[in-house]
Amino acid sequence: MRFARILCCAALAVCAFGVRAQQVMLDKVVAVVGGSSITYSEVENTARRLTESRREQGYTSDRDPMNEALEQLMMQKLLYNQALIDSVEIMKTDIMARVEEEVQDMIAREGTIPAVEAKMHNPIFNIRENLRRRYEEEAYASGMQREVIGKVTIIPGEVERFYRQTDKDSLPVIGDQYVYAHITKFPKSIDEAKRRARERLLEMRERIITGDAKFDLLARIYSVDGSALHGGEMEPATLQTFVQPFADALSELKPGQISEVVETQYGFHLIQLIDKKGNLYHCRHILIRPTYTTEELSEPDRQLDSIAELIRADSLTFEEAALRFSDDPYSRQNGGIVTNHELLEHYNANDARYTATKFLKEDFGNMGPSAIADFRTLSQLKVGDISPAYQTQDMNGNQLSKIVKLVQIIPTHVASLNEDYLRLEQMALNRKQEKVFGEWLSKKIDGMYVYIDPEFRDGEFANKHWVK
Structure with missing residues (x-):
């Protein structure tokens, strides 16, 4: 019996040693870029997030997730170090809000703070600090990358050359696009x-x-x-x-x-x-922000439903109604046709060249809560139909009501220079930015200290300058 207990204790000791050895292995430094190190556990966690993200988006990669994650982290460390050298500024309050949101999500999932601490093997203040460091580093890296590619511009000749030189089978397929009009009303009160x-x-x-x-x-x-x-x-x-x-x-x-x-x-x-x-x-x-009673919010709904009935009865056209009744200064002079002008103005990117009236399904998600509600409504309409009134918000969070008319659905098609110039321009610009950034990155890698653990040196790297 005593011998059995000794064997049991020995087994437990070996098991404990194995756990400790695994922890040491997981936390060992596998790469150094400039003054920043990368641990095995960082690579493993990043690889897991990459895999989960791809699964959600429905695509895969031929590359080993661990090698891809390591290269992503090395690039982030390089950009972070360069951002500090170049005094790139970031909004740290946004980072703290993001940290707190994620911590609260963890607590909601696990039920209690002790449960989160047990799962993460860390006290809650360490979890917050680790998240802060991670998000801050990502913010500096993104800021540095924007500094590099922000100066890249493109001219019409380059767009046309990009289109002519791209194999027709490689041109993007543009999904169904929606053209629609709306009439908006703020509460009278x-x-x-x-x-x-x-x-x-x-x-x-x-x-x-x-x-x-x-x-x-x-x-x-x-x-x-x-x-x-x-x-x-x-x-x-x-x-x-x-x-x-x-x-x-x-x-x-x-x-x-x-x-x-x-x-x-x-x-x-x-x-x-x-x-x-x-x-x-x-x-x-x-x-x-101004707040309203239920009655105050319902009043513009009733007014818009009455206007919609007049349009359906051919007593006036949608274009006339938009001009006479709509509170939207961007569209009422144009028959109520919705553009992305409000979005451009919100981000101080007013440029007539980028005004769009055709929207993909995914575009609506980038245009604020009102556009998301618009798509839900449009998906239930036929071309020419006018919706009932519904309540939503503008880009600044102000409450309003609106009706929408589905003007046109442009079917899925291969991108063409005449119909899809703006999207091709963005593709050409992205290609040029990738080239400029790749050249900049290679020069910075050559001029910065980089160490990669032998375990990863033979991995596949998109930029061959990493392995020196």
């Missing part, structure tokens, strides 16, 4: 809702000034901006980073001072300047 929003913020301002409440606490409770997680605090930035009314108010503040109520396209703000160093303004804010 918008002025009253704005007044209520102003009064709420004025009340908050009074409470802060009199010491009855703290700015950051009210921001956490009431602000609808992502910065609410951090008490409304934003990363230091230049005035040009902010929309004009916000920037104008911020420029007049002294450290600690609180602004009057400021209206922008996003809603109403209270702003407090924390400090100013050079041309960088460090501030916090509270953002609230």
Whole structure:
């Protein structure tokens, strides 16, 4: 019996040693780029995410996921190191919001914080810190890559040459495209809702000034901006980073001072300047948007349904109704035809060349909640049909109602220069950017210290400069 216990203990000891050995192996350094190391576990986790992502998207790769993950991480480390050298700026508050969102998702999945800690073999503060480092490094790497390819431009001749030189079998197949029109209405009580929003913020301002409440606490409770997680605090930035009314108010503040109520396209703000160093303004804010009663939101629905009935009865055309009744300044002069103009303006990318009126199914997902609701409605219509009224939001989160008309569905086809110039232009630009970035990356690899563990040196790398 004693001998059996000894054997059992020996077996347990060997098992424990095996676990420890595996942990050491998983955490060993397999590559170094510049001053950044890459561990086996990092490669394994990245390979798993790559595989899961591909499974979700429905495609595979001939490359070994571990080698592909290692190359991805090496490129990220190189870009991260170069970003620090070049003083690339990132928005760290966005990173913290992303970290907190993922941590909360983990807690929701596992049920409790201890369950998350047990699964991750780490205390929750380490999990947060590891996620922060990972996302921050990814942000610096992405910022550096944008710096490299952001200066690449393309001219019409290059687009045409790209099209002529591309084998017809290699040209993209453009899926079904939707052309549609809409008529939008904001609640008539918008002025009253704005007044209520102003009064709420004025009340908050009074409470802060009199010491009855703290700015950051009210921001956490009431602000609808992502910065609410951090008490409304934003990363230091230049005035040009902010929309004009916000920037104008911020420029007049002294450290600690609180602004009057400021209206922008996003809603109403209270702003407090924390400090100013050079041309960088460090501030916090509270953002609230006008809110409505159920009756106030239903009123434009009824009006739009009445308009739709008149159009269906041929009492007026959709184009006439858009001009007379629509609150959308971008489309009402054009018969209600929807473009991506609002999206371009939202991202400060106003360029008439990129205005589009034909949308793929996947385009709707990039145009905000209103467009997603539009696609759900359009998918239930036939060409020429007009929808019932429904409620949605614009790009800035303002509530509105609309009706849509399905004008045309352009069937799936092989891309052509006349019909799909913008998409071909983007493809040609992407190709040129890839070439420029590849050349830049090769030069940086040659000039930076790179070590790869022998276990991975014979792997397949897209850029042959990694193995020296």
